[in-house]
Amino acid sequence: xxxxxxxxxxxxxxxxxxxxxxxxxxxxxxxxxxxxxxxxxxxxxxxxxxxxxxxxxxxxxxxxxxxxxxxxxxxxxxxxxxxxxxxxxxxxxxxxxxxxxxxxxxxxxxxxxxxxxxxxxxxxxxxxxxxxxxxxxxxxxxxxxxxxxxxxxxxxxxxxxxxxxxxxxxxxxxxxxxxxxxxxxxxxxxxxxxxxxxxxxxxxxxxxxxxxxxxxxxxxxxxxxxxxxxxxxxxxxxxxxxxxxxxxxxxxxxxxxxxxxxxxxxxxxxxxxxxxxxxxxxxxxxxxxxxxxxxxxxxxxxxxxxxxxxxxxxxxxxxxxxxxxxxxxxxxxxxxxxxxxxxxxxxxxxxxxxxxxxxxxxxxxxxxxxxxxxxxxxxxxxxxx
Amino acid sequence: xxxxxxxxxxxxxxxxxxxxxxxxxxxxxxxxxxxxxxxxxxxxxxxxxxxxxxxxxxxxxxxxxxxxxxxxxxxxxxxxxxxxxxxxxxxxxxxxxxxxxxxxxxxxxxxxxxxxxxxxxxxxxxxxxxxxxxxxxxxxxxxxxxxxxxxxxxxxxxxxxxxxxxxxxxxxxxxxxxxxxxxxxxxxxxxxxxxxxxxxxxxxxxxxxxxxxxxxxxxxxxxxxxxxxxxxxxxxxxxxxxxxxxxxxxxxxxxxxxxxxxxxxxxxxxxxxxxxxxxxxxxxxxxxxxxxxxxxxxxxxxxxxxxxxxxxxxxxxxxxxxxxxxxxxxxxxxxxxxxxxxxxxxxxxxxxxxxxxxxxxxxxxxxxxxxxxxxxxxxxxxxx
Numbered sequence: 001x002x003x004x005x006x007x008x009x010x011x012x013x014x015x016x017x018x019x020x021x022x023x024x025x026x027x028x029x030x031x032x033x034x035x036x037x038x039x040x041x042x043x044x045x046x047x048x049x050x051x052x053x054x055x056x057x058x059x060x061x062x063x064x065x066x067x068x069x070x071x072x073x074x075x076x077x078x079x080x081x082x083x084x085x086x087x088x089x090x091x092x093x094x095x096x097x098x099x100x101x102x103x104x105x106x107x108x109x110x111x112x113x114x115x116x117x118x119x120x121x122x123x124x125x126x127x128x129x130x131x132x133x134x135x136x137x138x139x140x141x142x143x144x145x146x147x148x149x150x151x152x153x154x155x156x157x158x159x160x161x162x163x164x165x166x167x168x169x170x171x172x173x174x175x176x177x178x179x180x181x182x183x184x185x186x187x188x189x190x191x192x193x194x195x196x197x198x199x200x201x202x203x204x205x206x207x208x209x210x211x212x213x214x215x216x217x218x219x220x221x222x223x224x225x226x227x228x229x230x231x232x233x234x235x236x237x238x239x240x241x242x243x244x245x246x247x248x249x250x251x252x253x254x255x256x257x258x259x260x261x262x263x264x265x266x267x268x269x270x271x272x273x274x275x276x277x278x279x280x281x282x283x284x285x286x287x288x289x290x291x292x293x294x295x296x297x298x299x300x301x302x303x304x305x306x307x308x309x310x311x312x313x314x315x316x317x318x319x320x321x322x323x324x325x326x327x328x329x330x331x332x333x334x335x336x337x338x339x340x341x342x343x344x345x346x347x348x349x350x351x352x353x354x355x356x357x358x359x360x361x362x363x364x365x366x367x368x369x370x371x372x373x374x375x376x377x378x379x380x381x382x383x384x385x
Numbered sequence: 386x387x388x389x390x391x392x393x394x395x396x397x398x399x400x401x402x403x404x405x406x407x408x409x410x411x412x413x414x415x416x417x418x419x420x421x422x423x424x425x426x427x428x429x430x431x432x433x434x435x436x437x438x439x440x441x442x443x444x445x446x447x448x449x450x451x452x453x454x455x456x457x458x459x460x461x462x463x464x465x466x467x468x469x470x471x472x473x474x475x476x477x478x479x480x481x482x483x484x485x486x487x488x489x490x491x492x493x494x495x496x497x498x499x500x501x502x503x504x505x506x507x508x509x510x511x512x513x514x515x516x517x518x519x520x521x522x523x524x525x526x527x528x529x530x531x532x533x534x535x536x537x538x539x540x541x542x543x544x545x546x547x548x549x550x551x552x553x554x555x556x557x558x559x560x561x562x563x564x565x566x567x568x569x570x571x572x573x574x575x576x577x578x579x580x581x582x583x584x585x586x587x588x589x590x591x592x593x594x595x596x597x598x599x600x601x602x603x604x605x606x607x608x609x610x611x612x613x614x615x616x617x618x619x620x621x622x623x624x625x626x627x628x629x630x631x632x633x634x635x636x637x638x639x640x641x642x643x644x645x646x647x648x649x650x651x652x653x654x655x656x657x658x659x660x661x662x663x664x665x666x667x668x669x670x671x672x673x674x675x676x677x678x679x680x681x682x683x684x685x686x687x688x689x690x691x692x693x694x695x696x697x698x699x700x701x702x703x704x705x706x707x708x709x710x711x712x713x714x715x716x717x718x719x720x721x722x723x724x725x726x727x728x729x730x731x732x733x734x735x736x737x738x739x740x741x742x743x744x745x746x747x748x749x750x751x752x753x754x755x756x757x758x759x760x761x762x763x764x765x766x767x768x769x
Contacts, residue, residue, distance in 0.1 A: 003387075003486060003487045050627070055440070055446065055447055056439055056440040056441065056446070056513075057440055057441075057446040057447075058446075060513070060517070061513055061514065061517060062438075062439035062440070062441060062469075062510065062511070062513045062514045063438065063439060063467065063468070063469040063514050063756070063757055063758075065468055065627065065757065065761075066469070066514065066630045066757045066758045066760065067630055068627075069627045069628070069629060069630070069760075070629050070630055070631070074627070075627070075628060075629050076626055076627070076628055076641070076642060076645055077626065077627065078624065078625050078626065078627075078649075079468060079625050079626070079627035079761060080466055080468065080475060080478070080479060080625065081466060081467055081468055082464055082465070082466055083440075083447065083448075083449060083464075083465045083466070083467060084447075084449070084464060084465065088464050091464065092464070092466070092479060092482070094486075095482045095483055095485075095486035095488060096482045096486070098486040098487065098488070099386060099387065099481075099482045099485035099486040099487075100386045100485070101386075101481075101482055101485065101623070101653075122446050123446065125444065125445060125446040126445060126446040126447040126448075126450055127450075129444065129445075234462070234488075235462050235463075235464055236462055237432075237453065237458055237459065237460050237461045237462050237463050238450075238453055238459065238460075238463070239459060239460060240454075240459075241450060241451075241453055241454035241455075241459070242445070242450035242451060246454075246459065253460075257460075257462075261488075367447075367449075368447060373463075
């Protein structure tokens with residue numbers, strides 16, 4: 001039985017910024033949709049379905065998908081709201097297209113943390129109300145615990161975390177990310193601890209962002225020489241529940257399962273096939289954690305970092321866009337920013353952060369800042385497809 | 386397309402103030418579902434898809450974390466979908482494409498809602514679904530807008546309150562045969578008319594209750610389904626359709642979004658004349674008039690459902706049985722779980738296991754749910 005191949009036909013975004021207050025969220029989504037359709041060369045009327053990624057408490061509106069069809073041009077079309085990161089909605093769209101249910105779909109996500117006065121309270125309310133919420137006035141403490149566990153098991157140092165943050169900040173300075181800056185690891189080592197061992201600039205600050213991505217099957221992919229194949233998306237489960245008792249601290253066990261699915265889809269080890277990786281590192285240790293899980297070796301990830309092999313122009317550029325540290329934590333839209341960045345790379349349109357000859361990329365996103373589940377997408381173009 | 390079957394279903398009782406937490410409800414529904422498939426181990430299941438409506442009911446942000454351990458999904462792929470009241474059937478739709486895509490051979494779909502704890506009433510939380518600039522300052526609640534819609538529907542088809550009240554009489558009576566029902570009862574049209582007026586023309590007995598409850602179904606590819614059961618029920622058509630948020634700009638007399646969703650699902654399922662080809666209907670009935678309103682959309686003929694009701698054809702022993710389960714009016718309305726209950730009812734009906742609720746000669750069924758700001762229709766068509 002054959003299943004459809006899926007292609008990325010177009011992307012539209014309003015680049016990350018510390019505040020998008022000059023635009024209502026509906027105006028911003030409309031603008032991103034207009035850009036995506038123009039980029040894809042399709043008309044909204046041709047689209048069959050919409051998949052959006054939103055969360056009630058982040059929106060301040062319950063059942064947030066009510067507010068997508070008018071802005072995205074999908075009124076009276078198929079609709080599905082996925083409560084998670086953009087890549088999880090992409091996972092759903094990928095399955096719908098692959099199944100033959102539809103041929104052309106859009107995936108939308110927006111986040112406006114600049115308008116949330118108490119995000120830490122929102123995030124805290126994702127935790128068990130009896131055992132954890134009373135203990136954690138600030139849920140980001142969990143990031144610190146996880147980072148500590150990772151450092152202990154991997155042999156990384158806080159300086160390595162500063163190296164990650166410095167790399168991403170420098171990359172973002174080139175890509176135009178709102179938190180981009182020319183900074184060294186040594187300078188970041190001067191930052192105070194925020195959630196020890198994480199220093200202030202080891203943790204991503206917030207940014208507003210909105211993106212719309214147009215996906216199509218082969219029928220549509222064949223029409224465009226800029227289409228990028230979405231070879232596999234896989235969303236992996238967690239090791240913990242809201243109470244976090246069973247969590248595998250310091251590790252990203254979800255990556256292995258997702259990697260297996262990508263491997264079976266493309267027929268080779270994905271890490272050997274890719275030219276770059278984009279990942280939603282909400283804190284510096286998560287980037288190394290993710291790479292360690294991808295490589296199956298803590299030591300190798302650290303070695304690559306220290307050897308500069310994760311820098312742009314080197315062996316395996318990791319977050320050439322600047323990641324979340326350089327572009328901001330756009331909550332459930334963080335995966336969208338990483339995904340759009342990777343698509344631009346594979347189309348040779350990434351400007352000053354372009355990875356030369358990029359033909360295949362992995363995009364990874366965490367379900368949330370403090371989650372231990374996530375999603376992988378494998379993209380390829382040209383000869384790699 | 387790869388065929389997808391329902392091979393098992395299970396649910397909790399639907400109750401107000403059910404003395405179970407959300408994880409406990411989920412666990413119970415999942416256990417009953419897996420027991421329904423010959424005490425299948427959760428290890429056999431490839432992934433979990435869950436649905437639950439506003440986060441505020443549980444007081445949790447990102448409440449998929451409630452479900453992952455309770456549903457046995459630790460280490461398995463799990464995502465959550467929701468489209469308000471349409472969530473339960475939307476979950477079956479999303480579950481369908483999980484399996485139809487070839488990425489999953491078995492998938493557990495679980496929906497739950499815990500509506501009792503919000504104080505003073507769950508209705509207060511619904512205020513946050515309204516448009517924040519124009520509508521929220523007016524302090525609307527759902528009963529207001531449904532009263533507007535009911536009034537428009539009555540006007541468009543010259544319907545009486547007495548006729549619409551018969552839906553409550555029928556569904557509550559049907560629910561007497563449902564082992565998990567919250568409000569099964571023998572009532573009369575006069576009881577409905579004499580019940581408290583909430584917002585005219587809506588009386589208390591026109592409305593489904595607030596409920597707690599959970600439902601789970603197990604989906605499987607054709608190959609797996611043949612291994613697991615002798616009575617698979619095939620999901621042959623699925624669709625959702627979302628209309629504009631600007632509900633005030635629409636003619637509320639006909640749910641065009643339900644009509645479009647149904648037409649798409651019928652096309653997938655190869656159904657040309659739903660009135661003739663569908664043997665059992667489970668339309669979404671949070672209010673009495675909504676069963677008729679939605680059936681009009683499902684049948685594609687405005688005003689037909691009230692005529693069928695008047696002729697007794699929507700009764701369980703009629704030619705076009707609607708809500709033989711007892712529907713939301715009788716079984717209860719834990720929002721996302723209520724929609725999935727309707728899909729589960731199709732499974733029980735089409736596999737011949739509905740007990741006293743069994744509709745004779747049921748081969749094809751359609752379930753539908755509705756939600757968001759009166760704007761989304763979700764539909765599945767199933768076959769024996």
